[in-house]
Structures are given as structure tokens and as C-alpha cells.
Amino acid sequence: MSVKSTFDDDVATTSTLLKKTPKNWPVPAPIKEHGHAKIIPIVNQKGGVGKTTTTINLGASLAEYGRRVLLVDFDPQGALSVGLGVNAHELKLQETVYQVLMDPHSDIDRVILKTSIAGMDLLPANKELATAEVTLVNEMGRENFLKRTLATVKDYYDVILIDCQPTLGLLTLNALTAADGVIVPLQCEFFALRGFAQLQENLEKVRINLNPSLKLIGILATMYDKKTLHSREVLERILQAFPESVFETVIAQTVRFPETTVAGEPINTYASNSGGAASYRRFARELVARGGLQ
Numbered sequence: 001m002s003v004k005s006t007f008d009d010d011v012a013t014t015s016t017l018l019k020k021t022p023k024n025w026p027v028p029a030p031i032k033e034h035g036h037a038k039i040i041p042i043v044n045q046k047g048g049v050g051k052t053t054t055t056i057n058l059g060a061s062l063a064e065y066g067r068r069v070l071l072v073d074f075d076p077q078g079a080l081s082v083g084l085g086v087n088a089h090e091l092k093l094q095e096t097v098y099q100v101l102m103d104p105h106s107d108i109d110r111v112i113l114k115t116s117i118a119g120m121d122l123l124p125a126n127k128e129l130a131t132a133e134v135t136l137v138n139e140m141g142r143e144n145f146l147k148r149t150l151a152t153v154k155d156y157y158d159v160i161l162i163d164c165q166p167t168l169g170l171l172t173l174n175a176l177t178a179a180d181g182v183i184v185p186l187q188c189e190f191f192a193l194r195g196f197a198q199l200q201e202n203l204e205k206v207r208i209n210l211n212p213s214l215k216l217i218g219i220l221a222t223m224y225d226k227k228t229l230h231s232r233e234v235l236e237r238i239l240q241a242f243p244e245s246v247f248e249t250v251i252a253q254t255v256r257f258p259e260t261t262v263a264g265e266p267i268n269t270y271a272s273n274s275g276g277a278a279s280y281r282r283f284a285r286e287l288v289a290r291g292g293l294q
């Protein structure tokens, strides 16, 4: 019986599925001049598909490759903040994204937190953010609040990833209005494509009405279990439906991700040599190589 390493088991690609040679995405060249951040929401109105996990670990991987990264927790569940070891529910309102969103005169540098990863910062959130959604409804230019907020730090960071909540409400609309492009994680399970049509419709509406330059950067297949026929079939179906949009890197299912949430740190440091860490590093290299940050 052959024993495969964790690495082999956990790094999956669409190339392997299609019986092609996996690509060799190069390590990104160092950045000479920082700033002009690309704003990228990680979005899917379906819950539990890997949005927060992708935000944290893609962010940590890009920071490892020398990018200045800001992660924005834009989900009142505060899972991104908790996943980075921040006790979100003990934060005062003034210490969260709510403050800088609702008060244009507040100082964002006082709200942004350093994380355990050099070069990666966090704009935290907690459940109070839900009240912003209600308050915003009656505000003029209600879709533009996050865009205005992030404009003040865009010239410092190279990439700003926004962890969206699993709805297409006003908070997500703010993220899409601020965005250069979006990444959509799709879980490799039967109903993955359900709801994606609705998401595409919404992206189109935002493009027409609010943000003409919004693009779909790509679809990231997550929680892939190559041992099950079901997972392979779903991935095949996603590939057939969107051959141009699916990233070659696929994130396999591994218990290491739930563990990192409990540990409050990215997989890059929690299990640096694991297949899960290798997958998100590979995804970061692919994203840069395919021009996703341009």
C-alpha cells in the first residue's frame, strides 16, 4: 500500500482532474512601489462555502509574497476577526469598521489592527455592523459608504480583501460598489451552482447602475474531496459551465481549516507545511500571475 504525503493529498488542481500537467505558477516579483490597492470582495450569498477561510489565507499568502494586505471584516458575524484571534465581541463600536463606515471624519488608522502576519492588517467587525445595514437604508449614496472609507487607505495597501456576509444586502452591495473585481468561492457540493446565477445577475446590476468596472476575477472551487465521485462530478460541472472563470488551483477539504479558526491564525503559520497552506499559496501565485491584482 502506498502512503501519500499530506501535500499530495491536499493540493488539488483542475489540471489533475482533466488529466493535464498542473501549471507552475511563479512566485510574484517584488513590488517596487506600494499602493493603488485592488479592492476584492470574497463573495457568495450561500453560507459556509469558504469566504472567510479564503479571505484569511489568501491574504496571509499574498503578505508572504511581499504584498501589503488589508482584510476588511464586513460580516456582522465577525468570523474573520475571530479567525485572526481578535475578540470581536469585546470591541467597542468605535473600534470596528462600523465607526469608519458611518463617520467620514473618523481616523481609520486608529481602527485598523495589525495581525500576527507581517504586512497583513485587519479592519475588524462585530455584530453591531448589522445596525449599519439598517441605518444606511435612509442615507444618501448608501451604496458608496465603504468605497469612500477605503479610499483613504488605498494608496498604502496593494490589496484589500473584503470578507462579505452570506447575503446580497446593502453591506455586500457596498463591497461590490467599492470593488475592482470579485472572487467567488464555490463549494464542491451538489447545489454549488444554485444561487450562482442570482449572484451573476446582481453583479450585472451593480455593473450597470453603480460600478461599471466591476469584474468577476474568478471562481475558486473549495472543500474538494478528490476521493468522492460526487466532488469530482461537481467540479467537472463547474468547469463545464465556466471554463474560463475557474481558477486552476482547487482548495481541498481538510480538517486543518476548522482547526485554524480555533487557533485564531492563518493556516500559513498554524500548519505552514500542510497541503492547505500550500493550496492557498499556490492560489495567491495563480491570482497574481493571471493578472487578478492588476
Ligand SMILES: Nc1ncnc2c1ncn2[C@@H]1O[C@H](COP(=O)(O)OP(=O)(O)OP(=O)(O)O)[C@@H](O)[C@H]1O
Pocket (backbone or CB within 6 Å): 046, 047, 048, 049, 050, 051, 052, 053, 054, 075, 079, 164, 165, 166, 222, 223, 224, 251, 252, 253, 254, 255, 256, 257, 258, 259, 261
Ligand atoms: N477547504 C476546507 N476544508 C474543510 N473545512 C473548511 C474548508 N474551508 C472552510 N472550511 C470550514 O468550513 C466552515 C465554513 O467556512 P467559512 O467560514 O470560511 O465559510 P463562509 O463562506 O465564510 O461562511 P459564512 O457564509 O457563514 O460566512 C468553517 O468551519 C471552516 O473552517
Ligand SMILES: [Mg+2]
Pocket (backbone or CB within 6 Å): 051, 052, 053, 075, 079, 080, 163, 164, 165
Ligand atoms: Mg464567513
